[in-house]
Amino acid sequence: MKHLLTLENVALERGVRQLLSGVQLKVARGELWQIVGGNGSGKTSLLRAISGLARLGLQGSVNCSSSLLFQGHLAGLKAGLTCRENLRWHGSGRVGSAKNHIDSALQAVGLAGCEDTVLSHLSAGQQRRVGLARLWLSDADLWLLDEPFTAIDVQGTSLLETQLQTHCRAGGAVVFTSHQPTAIEGLRVLDLNQYAA
Amino acid sequence: MPPNLTTFLRFQAQRHLRSALRRPGDILNPLVFFLMVVTLFPLGLGPDPDVLAGLAPGIVWVVALLSSLIVSGRLFQTDYEDGTLEQLVLAPHPLALSALAEIISHWLLSGVVLAAASPIFAAMLNMPVQAVPVLVISLLLGTLCLSLVGAVGAALTVGLRRGGVLLSLLTIPLTVPILIFGTSAVREAVLGYDPSSWLALMGALAAIGLILAPLAAAAGLRISLEA
């Protein structure tokens, strides 16, 4: 079966410091991957290199053949726009989702009734959820999520876990970073401590 | 499904304009800055109407250049800080087009507003009435050029903590032709000559800038995200 993402012998350096070397990873459809590693082990740098955002210190081959959704530490939402506007006009190119799709995505993350609220009027945790609502609207195969479980309550965490599994079952794949262990069924783990240079 | 190009551009412009219009202070503050700096000149140079009239084209243009530079520092700032830029880089559409949409939206809210308000400043500095339409047209074209140049500088410095002064260092030398063409056009009009050749030169600059600046800005934005 064709892999959505293949990393071969990937090395990463930041400035003059070598972070990682010899990283191998193959991600097939239906797989859910967690990248673990301590602070400064290069989780975020690796994810940004995979997405194509930052490839300056990258060596080796990164082959990504699918459409991808990247969600970094920053949600990519505008504080001055309402939830609905944000999801309609968000930058990732999958803009222009139909209104009823947006509303049901907001409902799925527990923000029903906040559709026309300006983002800056919501709490930090709620804003985080608006960002995650994108996962309910995405049609990308491969999701790259940087610390998706940060600043989310217990209920939000289980919602998110279910959504990640649903996506994988539908033939997609997910790679996310987290510094704390996560108990999701069928989770595969890439431990960066093994590849520390 | 990714939307087609025109929808994408329309969405980008709408997004930018809508969130800017919710904070009208950002649009009005540069005008207030302009007004205050124009007030400083009679205080520094003396109130003689003839002296002011002679210097008016230069004063208005230099102040327009400075206030345009100051606001262009914010051009990609919020996009960088809230993560929108990452999404735009990864979008299936060329980043240069997103940058172009942002630059045009930015110009509509800064340069066009400034050009529309400029007759007031011209009157304050005793500029002859026949030169005012030329002033407005030259500022319309000139602020577009300034936004384009400023966008390249802003893209290269958006990730830097002390980007503000650096942005001016990078862009002021590049704005020299714009200043020369703009002031020359207004001065010709003040003297009663035909300013159209200078305006045509500015139009040419704007045309070159519209093609090249978004490409350079896109390259700059990618580099800023790498750093």
Next chain:
Amino acid sequence: MWAFIHKMGSPPWFFRFATAVIRWLLPIVLLALLAGSLWGLLYAPPDFRQGNSYRIIFIHVPSAVVALAGYYVMASAGLVSLVWKIKMADTAMRAVAPIGAALTFVALVTGAIWGKPTWGAWWVWDARITSMLILFFLYLGVMALFEAYDNKAAAAKACAVLSLVGTVNIPIIYKSVDWWYSLHQPASIKFSGETAIDASMLYPLLLMIAAFYGLFALLVLLNMRSELLATHRQSAWLRTELG
């Protein structure tokens, strides 16, 4: 040819190349500078209008010419680094900027000194001096941008973009400043058509221009070599190279 370009991209090879070239270039450049200066300052005839004060052109014109060329060298290195991602091109670009800025500064200072007896003022806003000043600003901008980035690989790319934008702008700036003020005497060296200056002055001037190009190349190579020494001081190849 391609093999040569490829080799230039490798730091050890470039280090050996630079060391060898510097050894040859240094005496040639010193000799040319000495010969050109003596010829220009002692043997060339005085100008019939400006007397001896014109002799500063033997420094002023070469530094101005090479300073402008240096910007294009820097931008070309930037283009190479952006397109082919050759690290030595980054090093070259970085090495050119301070030398170009210094030459521009020399051109400005000698221009000011020349201006005092000629126009009676240290600074005159004439077209060519103003263009030189703006070129100086362009160099300063590139250097400031490089310093501002913590990540030096990103800094080099940013400077490459900026210098390419500057390259597109320079002809426009020069032309616009020219229109703004055409007070200066018209360009006196033209390779097409008649030359306005006498051969007895032209030849030492051309020699000095050539010497300044050599000096520029020499300084850039020295700068790149010391850059390599600094960044690769831990590398094995450098240790064996230095013995």
